[in-house]
Amino acid sequence: MASPAIVNVPATARRGEIIAIKAMVGHAMETGFRRTQLGEPVPRNIISQFVCTYNGAEIFRAELHPAIAANPLFTFTTVATESGTIAFRWTGDNGYSMAASATITVV
Amino acid sequence: MTSRRDFLIAAGGLVGGLDLASVPVRAHATPAAMQDAIRKVVGGAPVSRGKVKLDVPPLIDNGNAVTVSVAVESPMTPAEHVKAIHVFNEKNPLPNVVSVYLGPRSGRAEISTRIRLADTQTVTAIAELSDGSFWSDSASVVVTLAACLEELQ
Numbered sequence: 001m002a003s004p005a006i007v008n009v010p011a012t013a014r015r016g017e018i019i020a021i022k023a024m025v026g027h028a029m030e031t032g033f034r035r036t037q038l039g040e041p042v043p044r045n046i047i048s049q050f051v052c053t054y055n056g057a058e059i060f061r062a063e064l065h066p067a068i069a070a071n072p073l074f075t076f077t078t079v080a081t082e083s084g085t086i087a088f089r090w091t092g093d094n095g096y097s098m099a100a101s102a103t104i105t106v107v
Numbered sequence: 108m109t110s111r112r113d114f115l116i117a118a119g120g121l122v123g124g125l126d127l128a129s130v131p132v133r134a135h136a137t138p139a140a141m142q143d144a145i146r147k148v149v150g151g152a153p154v155s156r157g158k159v160k161l162d163v164p165p166l167i168d169n170g171n172a173v174t175v176s177v178a179v180e181s182p183m184t185p186a187e188h189v190k191a192i193h194v195f196n197e198k199n200p201l202p203n204v205v206s207v208y209l210g211p212r213s214g215r216a217e218i219s220t221r222i223r224l225a226d227t228q229t230v231t232a233i234a235e236l237s238d239g240s241f242w243s244d245s246a247s248v249v250v251t252l253a254a255c256l257e258e259l260q
Contacts, residue, residue, distance in 0.1 A: 018215055019214075031200070033200045059212045060207065060208070060209065061207065061208040062205055062206065062207040062208070062220075063205065063206040063207075064205055065203040066199075066200070066201060067196060067199050067201060067203070067204040068204065068205055068221070068222055068223070069171060069172040069220075069221040069222055069223050069254075070172070071221075072220065072221070073220060074218065074219075075218065075219045076207070076209070076217070076218045077213055077214045077217055078212055078213055078214055079212055079213075079214040
């Protein structure tokens with residue numbers, strides 16, 4: 001059921017420039033508060049953590065609660081320091097884990 | 108002798124009482140629960156208003172995906188930066204919405220995401236700065252179609 005992640009990172013940036021990053025992943029973010037029409041509770045199944053690393057160093061981390069909408073989207077910024085890889089990882093209930101990455105060239 | 112009117116009043120009271128007792132306890136955050144959740148994050152530290160700009164549309168058709176942005180005034184240097192931004196709500200089942208952790212490498216303290224809102228309520232964002240101070244901003248939101256309440260097929 002894992003849907004792909006979509007990340008948006010500029011391909012090139014000047015050194016020291018502040019760049020915007022967008023990251024979204026397909027996930028229902030089932031809250032655990034809904035019921036079926038038969039009255040049975042639907043178990044919670046959410047992404048609980050999202051971490052973004054830049055060449056291995058953490059630059060952004062989020063702790064998610066059921067109040068985050070389905071298909072969690074985050075936009076944030078970072079300083080372009082060096083060329084390399086920006087990696088994204090989402091983890092959550094029922095052993096959920098999803099990764100994505102993007103390369104950036106800093107000139 | 109019990110008149111018909113007395114009987115009906117008594118029966119109504121009984122049914123009403125039973126109804127109250129049989130309603131399943133629904134977890135719902137209250138403004139007090141939000142204050143508790145905020146206290147857990149800030150400890151005993153005072154929370155001042157200002158520096159934080161919480162941007163939520165004032166009127167929302169669909170509470171299932173509400174775009175929320177938070178910006179904090181900060182130079183974002185190693186000496187002076189925003190460590191974390193926490194978002195809380197009053198009337199969803201749980202008071203916490205999201206906590207994000209930033210640092211000097213963020214460049215700017217600006218984030219946005221999409222959240223669920225179960226009812227017309229106040230949303231609060233709290234920023235934790237590197238000097239240990241806390242700053243907040245709140246916004247009132249009117250929600251016409253609530254999240255979290257619909258049944259599944």
